[in-house]
Amino acid sequence: MISSLERVPIDLLHWFLGLVGSFGVPAWILAIVSALIIIGTIIGVFLGLFALTSVMERKILARVQNRYGPNRAGPFGLFQPIADGIKMITKEDLVPRTADWIVHLLAPVVMMVPALMVLAIIPYGRDMVPVELDAGILYFFAVGAGTEVAVFMAGWGSNNKYSVLGAMRAIAQMISYELPLVISAIVTAMIAGSLSPSAIVAAQGGGGFVPQWFILTPWGFTAGLIFYICALAESNRSPFDLPEGESELVAGHLTEYSGFKYATFFMAEYVGMFAICGMFVTLFLGGWQAPLPFLDIVPSWCWFFGKVCFVAFTMIWVRATLPRLRIDHLLAFAWKFLLPMSFAAFLSAACWHYAGRGPLAWILSLAIVGIPYLILGNAFTNRFAVSRRTYLFSE
Amino acid sequence: MTLQILLAISAILFAFGLAAALSRSNAIMILIGIELMLGAANLNFIAFWRFSDNPADLAGILFVIFSIGVAAAEAAVGLAIIILVHRRIRSVEVDDASNLKG
């Protein structure tokens, strides 16, 4: 029951290529034009989403905090991104005199490029992957490692002790949370039998009454939750936004950036957030598939973007709700809780598969995930329990 | 593109790494030279795999995977030692770690 709207983007692309091809161009120019159109569409869509999210985030945060958000710039404040863009472009671009200006200039570029490159392997709909890579998940994490270099360059290039300190904290946070992120992604790759995102989406298909998405299994729920938390940490979003919180080291590694360079960092952070939301949807929420078979009327790319927008909304919701974590709490949480839990999810997924995926397998995998959770949870909360206050210098 | 070009590139990279490891006085620069030498060896393996008559034999690729893992372990331990030595003698120059010199 696939609707005719399903193939609209692909049909548009083929029609346009036919139009260009009718001028008698050789095949390799057609390949380049096709690639350029796909790249342009993806970048356009994600930058549009970025603009919309920057105002929706402020409005949602505001509503949670019982106030209106920006509502002056247009109907319901929806032209706010245009106003922000004009402000950012016309601001003076300050570079400290003793700063390393090459490194300072290149840091936003090095931040933006991986954030955009990573969008190439996400399946946006049925047969709608821009690049079909055998090792797509590995490409995602390999290119995402470039962000850490950019953060360091931003902190170092500013020639500012607080920037360097903020950059070191940000890199420590990113490296610590990268491990549980990669392991929880590998859990789904193990069950699906391939590192290609299209294969992982296909492995979540075929459910009848209940969708067979990975997040609806015990190990998948754990791995998905770990992936979500680490995604928040990788994008430096609250509650892990110590590197760039305003009440901390001014703006951390972004202190000396103003104007368009700051806007580039901002853009890179949001595009990265959408990319990792897209990967979360692909790995755990079934990608472009509809939950129930009769809902296939809605096109697959609509389902994909709907799910991504929902996950982004929950990220904004979490930002409005939870307080910020301190750096030592943050690192302890990653190494002492998330990493063992991701191993537990890995073991649980393997046992689920080899116990035959029946009811016994579900109970076994639930036990393998639940018991470490209870033990680690107790061990963790007792460490930070508020103890009786002892007075040193008074009676 | 023959195999010679890739092997020559790898040899030049190895020579750069060797020059850095033998002539710089900063311990971290020496480590950078070692990493360049390891990278050159990895490039050699991949070049030989690419030009081999039987590319289904993945020994070259697997060797490089293990080599990258070992290089990462060695860089971590080496830098930990450099940090520890710095704490004692407040310097990372290898000339200054001369306590046992007769």
Place this chain on the structure above:
Amino acid sequence: MMCDFLKTCCADPMKLIGEWFVILPAVILLLAAAASVVMRNLIHAALLLTLSFIALGVVFIALGAEFVGFVQLLVYVGAVAMVIVFAILLTKPDQLTKSRNMLSGFAPAAGVAVAFASLAALLGFIFSSPLAKKPLPATASAPVAAIGEALMGDYVIALIVLGILLTAALVGAAVIAMEDKP
């Protein structure tokens, strides 16, 4: 040799792009490595080393070993380069931008001479060997499934030993660099 190369490349532009996909990152790799080893400023040297790692990863991908290329980018750029940069910042030489460049005495000249001699010897062997004159085979692909089966099949012992080695290195580095608690 150069003329044949240019002639074949201009005849078929996609082949040109395919060949240049290997040569251009290789040139960037050599230039970045050369700049990195002569730099005075340690942070610039580390960043140029990162650039050379990225270029080496792209060369691996262009040669068809995509899995290795991505592993190189993930491990070297994401981890080793960051550890080197952290070590530079934590040891903080007194004047970061003006570290002592070379060893004292005639040792640097001797070091460069040894490197040059080894390069000359290697290039002599490479260009005189008949084995190395092979042309490029059509395609070589290493699908991830085949690498996985090899790792878990023939090379499983090496994989387990690598895991033990990395665990030992992790614990060892943490113990070595830990501050003594008073």
